[in-house]
Amino acid sequence: MNQPARWILFGLGLLLFVVALKKTYDNATPPDEVRVVEGYKPWDKETLELADTLPVQDGGRIKPLTTYAGFSMLRIYGARSMEIMPEEGGEKIRIKPLAWLMDVFFRPQYSIQMPSFRIEDSEILRAIGVEPGDRRDRYSYEDLEPGRDRLFELARGYGEIPAERRDGMEKQIIALASNVQTYEQLLGTFGMARGGLVMESLGGSDDHPKRADVSSVMATAEVIQGVLQRSQAEKTPIPAHVQSLLEQIINGANAAKFGLFVFPSSNEEDEKWLSPGERVMNVMQMKTREAEQSIKDIALMEATARALPEGEEVFRARFGEFKDSVVERAEARGEYAQIQLEADYYKMNWFLYALVFFLMGTVLAIGMWMTGRTLAGTIFTWSVWATTLCGLVFVIIPIVKRCIIMQRPPVGNLYDTIIFICAAVIILGALIELLTKRRFALGALPIAGVMLILLARMFEVGDAKDHMDPLVAVLRSNYWLTTHVICITLGYAGGLVTALLGMIYVLLRGLRLDGGDKDLRRSLTRAVYGMVCLTLFLSLVGTVLGGIWANDSWGRFWGWDPKENGALLIVLMNLAILHARLGGFLREWGIHLAAIFMAAVVTFSWWGVNLLGTGLHSYGFAEGGQYIWLLYGLVALLIVFGLIARTVENFQASEEKSSKGLKEVEG
Template sequence: MHNHFHRSVITFFPKINKIFEKFKRSISSLMTFFLISSIIICGLGALNTTELPSEVPQTAKLLMPQWDKEIITQAEKLPIQSDGRIKPLSTHARFLLLRLSGKTSIKNPEEKSLSPTEWFLNCLFYPEIAKQYPVFIVHDLSVLENLGLQGHEKKRDRYTYNELFPAREELMNQAQQYSQIPPTQRTRIQEQVLNLADNLLAFEEIIGYLDFTRYKYPISPNSLLDQFFPDRKEVFLAEIVETFPQIKKKLKELSQTMKEEETKEALLVIRNLLGEISQLVQKAEHFTVIPPDDPSKKEWLSPLDTAIQIFDPSIENIPDIHLFLLFTKLEQEKGNAEQFKKLWTQLVEDITQMAGKRGEGAKINLEVLYYKGKFLFYSQWIFFLALIITAIWWLSIENKFLKFSVFSVNTLALLLLITAITLRCIIRGRPPVTTLYETILFSTATSVLLAFIIERFTKDNISLSLASFLGLLGLFIANRYEMKEGTDTMPSLVAVLDTNFWLTIHVTTIVIGYGAGLLASAFGHVWILGKLLKIKKDDTNFYKRLSRGIYGTICFCFFFSFIGTVLGGIWALQSWGRFWGWDPKENGALLIVLWCLIVIHTHLGKIINSLGEAAGSIILGVVVSFSWWGVNLLGVGLHSYGFTRGAWNSLLIFWIIETLLILSAAYISFTEKTTDIK
């Protein structure tokens, strides 16, 4: 986060400077900088209009655009490069909207719901309209009060760009100050100010992405450009680029008569102009959409990237600028629905074909299906339905139809979850667990499936009931995590993780251990709460079956955690040159193994009874949560790719609740005689 404050404002200047130095060194480049000099003389300094307006335009009466369904479908599947990977435009738009607003849809001023892709297209082609959308979430009115703005009635609400713009300068000043404060020392309000500033800058990048297609440059009479654009007072950048071969030829003739002083002045003008152009280029690099012709180059290009190559004297061949021109034509024809659709179709087809020739974008359609299918959304709500049926079923435990319904609904929810995990594996070409988000999905599937297996052997109805709760809880956490982070959950992997072999045998094995540990903890909760609420207090078989489930899942957790930890050590030896380094993540994994061993050995030695095992399983849940999430919040160690933030409060609340339950176990041991019913 806050990447706009950690990167230089002149990110593009190194690239511009390289082109400038080539101009200065190359004799043949004289004709090129004469072009730029002539452009400047013609009044192309108008590029300064990229600065933000001092006032926000009045847009209340602007008509809301109506996108053709075919255009939306094509846009959803348009391959782009963002965050280091090729993805559909719809995925990029979804997570950007989620980051800005905390939602994956937005309502326009007419209260019509817009999909992420519709919203993104409006930002690109109708920025003044997009500024009216309440897309910026503000969690606390204090943020706006500190900026001198009047907030809405609600403490937490969404605001439009136009509402926030009057305080933009103050917001950026505060964000610049707060960015100098170490993250661990920032207040909640300071973090929100930083997030809001970062979101505002991201939004400005989108609405300015096609600025290069909109600006018109004045032409002075009797100037060089006047010879190529007679009777024209202004000209688009695209027209200059398209006419460059003819202009170059003319400049080559003029270069023979240029004096040295005029040459130096032209070079200075070139540097200034290219600096101004860089403002447009930075906006046009929010995402890249044009696959390069050279298959050895991994980085895609923005539309403007292809055009500025024409100014580079080291490039002898005229670059392919047809997509740059297509973007310009799209902007100019956006009022003509039929022509816009024709141009848009051509653009999408060309980019898709270019990506296909490079062997990229083959899974774009599958990723669009993954998000449009909402497999995790439906799985979560089906688990919720299963939980309701489970509650009704326990009122009449002998009802076989209700038991079958619970099993069937849980199975459907699990199949949807497994389908989602499988699709993610195919899309990424990776094992099921590569990110912190995916550990939630996989551990949830593991605990539910393991509960089904235990139910198959015990037929005690407890495991089946817990499957509903664990499935719902796991997907709820996954959804909250996705909404809080607001980032792509299928990112490109860091170098140390770029190995399917170790991801499969180490990470997957460890996460299976997580799922088993959480299921054991769930059994322990049922045991403790059952005793506290005196549920089936005279049914010793009930608690005996629970104890078997606790011990069995703890053994299962130990096996996979131990194997996974050893495999992780071998991987560390290959990657970092040592088997064990007492890294926080390694220590967390070791804690799980050691605690499982403690419970197993005290069970075998008859040191603890069923109550002790139940309390031990709850402690195991605490240890698993610390190893899984807690160490990532520390922000130290070699496992930096797993770091996250902002979950301390949730973890602390969870640990407090678990501590109370453990104390309840002590209360039970003092208030009633708990025999060993193993």
């Protein structure tokens, strides 16, 4: 193929890559529409830095408030930042998760106006009696409030339908109801602390009723219990002012019961932290050994929640006292050690930087392929090495940080596998490049890095869960996570590298970009053969180790579980390729086409079994089947292309041979 044709081909490839990247970015980011929130004032940087490392319990572990805020906003809003304006035509203000959550807690008058809820289908709004506006797919709590009751009514009805029989709209209504409920629980966390309780017996006008602190009422819990017991014993009505007080406490405590678990117990044997609502009810029902500490905790919350009108500096002082009280107990329990590390981890946005380096490497790789073995080509080659290795560093560092934070090996859930496989693919590909020095592996590495990091980001947005939370009980074994799980995951990485090399071979030879270089073809074939052997070893050892673990956990070595069958398929696929190669059934074309099919087998074992919704190993993401089928389609397309290219090549070779023979006869 001549040089202009190569430029046209690579230009088209680059265009397709940019289009795919743009579409992925559009799917993962919110719309550009900006909501006006009248009078909004951003939080001071010092305030957010103070709140950043407030420890809370969520998902079975202790984490900084910034992590909790990030995944709360991601789940409800669908992104980790939104833009608003304090006035029409004013300057845009970017709201990050921690600021968003602080508004929910302490400035609900602003929060309820923010477009915090993602609506995928406007028909949902019509179903709950809310008329869709011009905004694309983000609505505020104020927008949804008129249809709130209808939303929960529909969600309860649809919840009785088996999950597999719900249609898309029913699933979205259930998800929206869950998000609204979560938001209301967050709103209620400091609700009692902000407003206090109306005391009818203290008099006051209707506009300015007398109020009492919740903490003060908690201090009289014994007296209130005495009144209730006396009324019950004498069978007389509870005094009206006591009845009103109890109703307010119950409603306020229920509103603050599930939003934020921020109070560690002074008893180290109590693993569960408590919410403000639980603190209040435990004291009022006299079911706690920490009545004095509970009253102090609620008093600190009240002081914090009511300090904001006096200025943010005063608020910070009160919030600091509240935080110090919590941190002191968390440190005494040994549960604060990783909080600062985790807060710093999320500030850095490591994988975004890795994506940037891999994108740079992709563009440089195209330049490397176009300039060949020239001085410019050498410069491009070293540039690809530099950007790809920088991207690898920005993948490995956060993996190590996650291990320290989680106190476990790097792979424990589906998200972990993506970033770990990304690092493994880059390392394996770099080793192949060092051994072959033909630049085919080097050029593919940044492209693979881009795809895997984009997959990780799309998965995180779609799943909207904290993947550093504790694992399910059966997986809580650092020994087996280090041996079986890492071995199997490396097998996935090996299989994907094998498939990648096969794709490179088929495209280079099928499009005649290799210039008929037989040495290059042999190098690719040897690399694929070596990767098949490595993948077989890792997958086989990992499968056997998994059987030993299963026997230890479940009392049986093998149970034909979908995940076990997927691992076995990878082993059998590699065995089939090796036997067919040794038997002469697969030659160069054949081994590379089989290597491409390996991508489908690995993808099924890695992701596909989670979509089946069955089996003891179905721990992970159960959505996104369309992407699986897209990859299967790509694999099928490449295999068909390879078969056609091979047929055309054989036909041309036959024609040339016939033409040569005819010339010899004529001669």
